[in-house]
Every structure is written in C-alpha cells, then in structure tokens.
Amino acid sequence: MNKICYYLIVLPLSYLPLYLLYGLSPIIYFLCYYVISYRKNVVKQNIQNSFPDKSAKEQAFIVQAFYYHLSQVIVEGIKNLTISKIELSKRFKITNPELVNDLLKNKKSVILIGGHYGNWEWLITSQAFQFDGKAFGLGMPMSNKFWGQAINNKRERFGLKVIHSKNYKEALAEEKNPYTMLMLGDQSPGDTHKSYWMNFLNQQTAVQFGTEALANTYDLAVVYFNIEKVRYGYYEMTLTLLTDSPKKLKWGAITQQHTELLEEQIRKNPHLWMWSHKRWKRELPEDLDALKIEQVRRFNEQFR
Numbered sequence: 001m002n003k004i005c006y007y008l009i010v011l012p013l014s015y016l017p018l019y020l021l022y023g024l025s026p027i028i029y030f031l032c033y034y035v036i037s038y039r040k041n042v043v044k045q046n047i048q049n050s051f052p053d054k055s056a057k058e059q060a061f062i063v064q065a066f067y068y069h070l071s072q073v074i075v076e077g078i079k080n081l082t083i084s085k086i087e088l089s090k091r092f093k094i095t096n097p098e099l100v101n102d103l104l105k106n107k108k109s110v111i112l113i114g115g116h117y118g119n120w121e122w123l124i125t126s127q128a129f130q131f132d133g134k135a136f137g138l139g140m141p142m143s144n145k146f147w148g149q150a151i152n153n154k155r156e157r158f159g160l161k162v163i164h165s166k167n168y169k170e171a172l173a174e175e176k177n178p179y180t181m182l183m184l185g186d187q188s189p190g191d192t193h194k195s196y197w198m199n200f201l202n203q204q205t206a207v208q209f210g211t212e213a214l215a216n217t218y219d220l221a222v223v224y225f226n227i228e229k230v231r232y233g234y235y236e237m238t239l240t241l242l243t244d245s246p247k248k249l250k251w252g253a254i255t256q257q258h259t260e261l262l263e264e265q266i267r268k269n270p271h272l273w274m275w276s277h278k279r280w281k282r283e284l285p286e287d288l289d290a291l292k293i294e295q296v297r298r299f300n301e302q303f304r
Helices: 002-014 018-035 040-050 056-080 085-091 098-105 120-130 145-158 168-172 210-218 253-268 288-303
Strands: 092-094 110-114 134-139 161-164 179-184 196-200 203-207 221-231 234-243
Touching (some): 018 056, 040 056, 092 120, 098 110, 110 120, 179 210, 210 221
Parallel strands (some): 110 221
Antiparallel strands (some): 196 203
C-alpha cells in the first residue's frame, strides 16, 4: 500500500508546478484541522503552555495559522521529491553563505544547527550545492522503512549523505575533507539524563546534547541557521556563527545558545514552528541540580 501511494499518487503529484500543487493546500488544511484533527490536542496544549500570556483568541489564531502553514509544508515536501536544482535555488536562498564557506576553506568543518521551522526540507535537499565541501545530514530514521528510504533517496540526489545518528562515528572515521553536518536540535531527546535541561518557551525542557557533544568530539564550528518565509513559496536563510572553537566553551554554552535563538524565532512568527511534535513528553528528573553537577563532571572529564 505504501508503494502504491508513493508511486501512483505522491510522486506523480510532485511533477506538477508548485502553483498547481498549492491548490491542494486548502484541502490539506481542511482535512488536518477539521476532519482528522491531526494532533490538534497536542498542538493546542503546546501553544497554551508556551504562550500563557496570550488570550484564548490569540492562541486559537496561532493554532489555525500553524495548520495552514503545515498544509503548505506538506505541499512543498511533495514538490521536494522532484524539484529541480534551478527552481530550488530560486526559492530557497541563503543571505550569507560565505560565513560557512570561509570556515570550510580554512579546513574547519561545520555543524549547521536549527529547528523544524519554516521549510527545513528544502535546506536538507539543497545543502550539498548551497555550500562548498561535503554535506551530511544527521538524524533518526522514520518509523516507516519504505517512506524513510524513499524520502532519503530524494534528499540525497544533489550530493547530501544522510547518516543515522547512531552511525556517525563510522561515517566520519576516515573523513579528511571539511564538511557541513546538518542537525535539527528541537526534537524530544531519548534520554532525559543525557539531555540539557533549560527553560524553553516557558517550560523546563530537555534539549538534545548531541550538537555540543559532536562539536567537542571533532572540534567542529557551530553555525545556527534561521529560516524565514519571505513570501508564498519562498524562503530565506541567515547564518549565525556560535563558535569556531567549541573546546574553549563551558558545558551547555552551545546548546543554550542555539535553543535560545530558536525560541527567539518562534516568538517572532510562532505559526512557522512544528507544534505537532510531542516536544515536552519527557519528565523532569527528580534532582535536576545533582544531575547537572554530574553532567558537568562527565563533560569536563571527556572533553577538558
């Protein structure tokens, strides 16, 4: 059934011009919001907890705006399967790519860190031709093996290499040339005791520590990416250097920085973030202060 859906419906649709595909957006919005109520309770609760200062009317507006954005992201995700390099270059621009390219020229590999905001799929697919050097994308595989493989094959068609987060050591073991490593740091981590706990969107939140650990392990520069929607079907990304010397920073500094920058983005245009993620499903450890002391000790033992 998955193959039939992909090859007979989704893939053929992706060859249509975007202006025609966008005609599906209101239909997808109606289905997600009114018919199947896709994770509506999760979305509402996340927004209520994140913006307690906003009125019920303001929160409801963000909820509806999110679902309309989600419908566009789904359409753009379908087009992403076959979009040409030329069209993608026109629709997804980077304002200051030289920040990363200069680091690469100086033999410094780079972690690109951001969140599920705007259109991250077009960044994944275009990463290999947007920057010099090799391009890697690090993440967990989809639960559906067929869809995961089909989507990753399309993501890799311009040169990106998708790496399973558990296999990065093998992939990078013999890599001698500078590269970019794309990571999305706003998913709920698997282990609360290995996470970095901080206040994020008005809530104590477990944040993945993988970016900081990877930067210190391989001495990588860390660059935050901010994707904003310029207009219908067009995005612009701006880069911010967090550090090119991670080993000089204290435990938690990198994670704190990139998460605060994401929160700043979200507060500016909240509907552009993926509120349907079950972001706050991890329970706060009983003795957080003791946990942080132990985390600092282990971090310094390993990296300092």
